[in-house]
Amino acid sequence: DAGITQSPRHKVTETGTPVTLRCHQTENHRYMYWYRQDPGHGLRLIHYSYGVKDTDKGEVSDGYSVSRSKTEDFLLTLESATSSQTSVYFCAISDSQGPSTDTQYFGPGTRLTVL
């Protein structure tokens, strides 16, 4: 999985609780992304980062916030989890240099269940 880890890998939580998912990379890539994957919707971009402290919204950002204080870590926070946020969350990275700047490398995913 190209030097990308996600933690936790599985989490069950209750509605209204805060949840933070962590993505860690050892590739020193500039770009990092959070996606969610749901049946019938494919992968949808939640937020992405183009550098330390530089982030922007994706297609489905409502209810989510992110932070990137170090190149290697990208955190996704659900301030108050809802059942509609039950999903599989994937982190991905890509580089800004070299011949493969458009290729993304994915982590193993985090399965989140909100009861």
Next chain:
Amino acid sequence: SQQGEEDPQALSIQEGENATMNCSYKTSINNLQWYRQNSGRGLVHLILIRSNEREKHSGRLRVTLDTSKKSSSLLITASRAADTASYFCATDADAGNMLTFGGGTRLMVKP
């Protein structure tokens, strides 16, 4: 909304047969990529084709791109049971190295 839409949504074939998956997209692109996802795993990059290319090969994979029809196809030749996975096309966006993924084709290769 999804930029890319794969067709068919599901495909079942016998080992040794060829598998063809199609992807249509809506806006102009710089490149199109195909990814594979095995059950319970993250996506893995397979191949990238640029807008000025019409065909590209990688091992048993052949990708075509028709920018006039805004469509691409992925052909897997001599399929194996290990090719069983979901396959996604992804198109680039204007900034931030972002990609937009389609809904995927679930391929099952029966031994």
